[in-house]
Amino acid sequence: MFCFQNKVSEKVAFLEIVVGISGASGSIYGLRLLERLRARGGVGTHLILTRSGERTAWLETGKKAAEIRALADHSYPVEDIGCRLASGSFLTDAMVIAPCSVHTMSAIAYGISSNLLVRAADVTLKERRKLILQVRETPFHVGHLRTMTQLAEMGAIVAPPIPGFYHQPQTVMDIVDFSVDRVLDLLGLPETDAKRWGEKKSE
């Protein structure tokens, strides 16, 4: 296994963001995040897609792995625990797992770094960089809740994609974008047209 790069744009990147897509429902959140990071520019994206993530994305969006990988500037095989994202010496600014399965969440909480996604998340935490986990499951049992508490204590931001409705969404993509907007806010990349409470937009 070797580390490959799938660089599809030569734009100057000011921020390097790792995006993980695991096998929880809601792969659209990861896909949309990649699309919007590309659209805004100035961000280099590094994608890790798990095998279950591939399967769920295919079931939910009809997109194949190659199409998803094409949304990122670089992508890495999840088995390649020797690639640069596995080392803290490779400088990244933040990591988002969208969506984050209970399996991946639990592995991160206990440092079971047996694939690149979990290893990269562990590196993000140990280097005190921002780790945002869009954990998706319902309902939660107390073990899930304890694990999320542990991750929050370790410095991760647990941000399940729970929609708000105060912005009166009209489409499914309005609901998806609401959660993606909150992730962009957490990354320090707020969008000017994001829907925010207390702000009236012109018609």
Ligand SMILES: Cc1cc2nc3c(=O)[nH]c(=O)nc-3n(C[C@H](O)[C@H](O)[C@H](O)COP(=O)(O)O)c2cc1C
């Ligand atoms: C259609 C589908 C939907 C799933 N939804 C969820 C989910 O919402 N949350 C979750 O934790 N796991 C969900 N799973 C199960 C995960 O895919 C499974 O636990 C897998 O081992 C996760 O592996 P990964 O974390 O390496 O991606 C789903 C699986 C399938 C096929």
